[in-house]
Amino acid sequence: MHESQSTKQRKGLLALSININLGLLVYFKYSNFFVENINGIAHVFGIQPMHWVKLILPIGISFYTFETITYVVDVYRKTHEPLKRFQDYLLYIILFPKLIAGPIIRYHDLADQLTVRPDVIDDKLHGFYRFVLGLAKKVLIANQVGLLADEIFALPYNELSTSTAWIGAIAYTLQIYFDFSGYSDMAIGLARMLGFRFAENFDNPYISKSITEFWRRWHISLGTWMKNYLYIPLGGNQVAIPRLYLNLTLVF
Known part of the structure; x- marks a missing residue:
């Protein structure tokens, strides 16, 4: 080709x-x-x-x-x-x-x-730190709040108060973020120890002030992929309104 x-x-x-x-x-x-x-x-x-x-x-x-x-x-x-x-x-x-x-x-x-990668001790140390950080996110935070979320979601609806439901929702929200970003940190760290530089995949998405900003900060590599390999090739927002809605639907 x-x-x-x-x-x-x-x-x-x-x-x-x-x-x-x-x-x-x-x-x-x-x-x-x-x-x-x-x-x-x-x-x-x-x-x-x-x-x-x-x-x-x-x-x-x-x-x-x-x-x-x-x-x-x-x-x-x-x-x-x-x-x-x-x-x-x-x-x-x-x-x-x-x-x-x-x-x-x-x-x-x-x-x-x-084909060509640096073999630098600083990369190995930084990579090890990043891997441990990701592992801590996964094991010490995501898994623990996940247990809380599972316990609350298993309650019968008549035993579920508003405050308990909110605690369950927040726990699940934290579980998703720390689980996924923890895996990304471990991947970035392992790659760094091997001499590879991976792009960041999360950028504090929960401090976003809009849905658009959240999309840019959450699973960045997927959003970038969708934009460069699907949304823009389909015409992006430089098309008629019906086609724009179709493009957005295909991306999401």
């Missing part, structure tokens, strides 16, 4: 790659859901249910699907040269610190680091 001079051929290869990746994502993530619903409807009408062996969802499939799409789009746009060695491509896709919970790393942000 990178070497082709034919715009039509390059677009065709891009579309093929994106469709294959999205097709695999949909197949693994939603096949069980669709089959269960179809069988439920079949049962209601007395129809023989479909025989289906439940699929096991590959760990981190959403993240590395986004990143394989990022790779082909960056190569298509000529944002960066394609990798010359297949093992470097595999390293980009399955680099383990980010595999399970992100952040989503764009190819052109990591490409040069795949």
Whole structure:
């Protein structure tokens, strides 16, 4: 695709790659859901249910699907040269610190680091500190407030007072943030110890003053990915109002 001079051929290869990746994502993530619903409807009408062996969802499939799409789009746009060695491509896709919970790393942000990385003791120390910080967020805060939230959510509605409900909601809110940002901190720290620099994924989202600001601060890598690889290519806000609403719907 990178070497082709034919715009039509390059677009065709891009579309093929994106469709294959999205097709695999949909197949693994939603096949069980669709089959269960179809069988439920079949049962209601007395129809023989479909025989289906439940699929096991590959760990981190959403993240590395986004990143394989990022790779082909960056190569298509000529944002960066394609990798010359297949093992470097595999390293980009399955680099383990980010595999399970992100952040989503764009190819052109990591490409040069795949072949040349510094080996500096300060990076290892900073990375270790960041990993421990993330682990503390997850184990000491997220897990503990999660227990409180689960206990409150398990209460019968007639035993749930307004104040208790608010405590449960706040506990769950804290659990989500410290769990997810903790995983991101651990990923960033592990990567730093290995010589990689990952972009930040959270920027104190709960101090945001608007929904727009919250979106910019929460899961930054996903928001950036949606903006650069979906929203803007669809026309962004430089389109008619009906198309703008469609673009926003597709992103969310």
